Amino acid sequence: MNRVKRGQAIDKEAMVPQLPAHARTVVAKQQLWHELDMLCRLGVGLAPIAPEVCGALRTLVGADAAALFWMDEQGLPAGFFHEDSPASTQNLFLNEFERLFVGARETNVFALARPDGPRVGRLLTPDASYFRSNSYNLLVRASGHHHVLDMRVEVLGRTRAVVSLFRAPGARGFDADNAAVLERTTAHLARAFARAPTPPWNDSIDSLVGHVLLDAADRRPVLVDVPARLLLQTANLRGVGLKGGSDAPLPSDIASHLGLRSDLTDQPIRIPVPHGVLVVKAHLMHPPTGTAGSSAQLLLTLQLQRMRQIDVVRRIRELPLSPLQREIAALAGLGHARADCTALTGVGQAALKKHLRVILDVAGATDWDSLARALRA
Known part of the structure; x- marks a missing residue:
């Protein structure tokens, strides 16, 4: 028992019993499990909460880095969040996925999403051909990693996301215990796709706004402003790899990557991305009457909306x-x-x-x- 001498100031923190380091670690991990569950129960999908999810999985399992890929209706990655891969590697994945990383010898996200193998740990003990693949050499090794622990997230028989955890060369590889911890998270991650009702208050906070100008006839990009480029760089959408540069041209088919339909409607397109939702609105702009040589154009307004319900959980976490x-x-x-x-x-x-x-x-x-x-x- 701490004794205080007469006249000595009382240090209240010193009077509180301190937990041993191991116990503090256990408590911290319990809080992290609870935070992961709270985020997933928001029902906003995994893309908007990807940074928090990756951080939680990395800490709970014990890894150097984490990545999360969410899948489209065809089972291909629609977008991703990677904690530490370089810009050049992310561009390669986004722009050259079908050409370089899909095939019989490529154990990449597309292969890991297929339901014909173990849900967790397909890359725990890869064969020699994996280390000769583009997936390993151009993505994993290029990001400074070697060991991979993978898991697919299934909802109603369909793969909705793929998780990858990484450790560096020379580090201890992942084992069955690590895989068991990661598998425990699947129930939490699946809840993210059970859409929750929209809160009774405005569910988002407007942030950066950008503009892209397209030719209305062929929908090829004509101009893009700096905010729009920044939004597209952070959206991590397949086919739109613009990382690390300010002068890379937009892909000619940018309209299709943003989900722009042939028949324009007043309804905005909402694309889940890391940190929120990318909202795209299209406005048809006709040239002034009597203007020769001018054609109609499409003005795309891009806006990142951060979901306030995610911010609520972030504040509670503190x-x-x-x-x-x-x-x-x-x-x-x-x-x-x-x-x-x-x-x-x-x-x-x-x-x-x-x-x-x-x-x-x-x-x-x-x-x-x-x-x-x-x-x-």
Whole structure:
């Protein structure tokens, strides 16, 4: 027991028992599991939460880096997030996927997404041909990695995403225990595709806005401004690899990569990307009457919208609360009424009042409504 001498100032932190390092690690990982579950239960898909998911998986399993690929209807990667691969490697993957990385000898995302092999760990013990493949040499090794632990995320019999974890050459390879930890995350990741209802408040915060001008006849790009280029660089869409440069031309078929239909509608196109949703709006622009030699053009407005419900979970993550208290705080931040807490958490009214006092004190709020506003600010 700590004893304080007469007249000595009391150090409150010193009076609090400190957990051993191993116990602190266990607690930190438990909090990370809970955070991963909260993010996935938002039901916004994996693309908008890819950076957080990759960070959680890397830490839980113990890897040097992580990557997440989400798949289109044909089972091809529609986009991806990689924590540390160089710009040149990302461009190669985005622009040359079908030419270089699909085939009988290529164990790449397309192959890992197929349901004809183990769900986890297909690359735990690769054969010699893998190390001669483009997938290994132009992507994995080029990113400074050697060992790979892979997993596909299935929902209703369809592969919706592929996870890859990496370790460097010379590091210990992944083993069955690592694979078991990664497999535990599949139930959480699958929940991300069970679409949750849109919150009763505006679910996004507008951010950077850019513009691309297309010829209306052949839909080839004519001009692109700096914000649009930045948005496309960070969107990580297959076929639109513009990483690391400010002068790379847009692909001639950029309209198809952005999902622009032949019959223009007033409905915006919403593309899930890392950190949110890329919203694309098309406006047909006719030349002034009597203008010779001018043709109609399409103006594409690109805007990244960050989902505020993701920001709510991010803010809750920073608060020193228990998992149950985080769940209660999330209900406020996501627009639920205080009266919903008992039904949604199973906490009785007396316990709820006790937990809520702690939550309000930590968050600097005075009541349920001010807590909701603080988490959504």
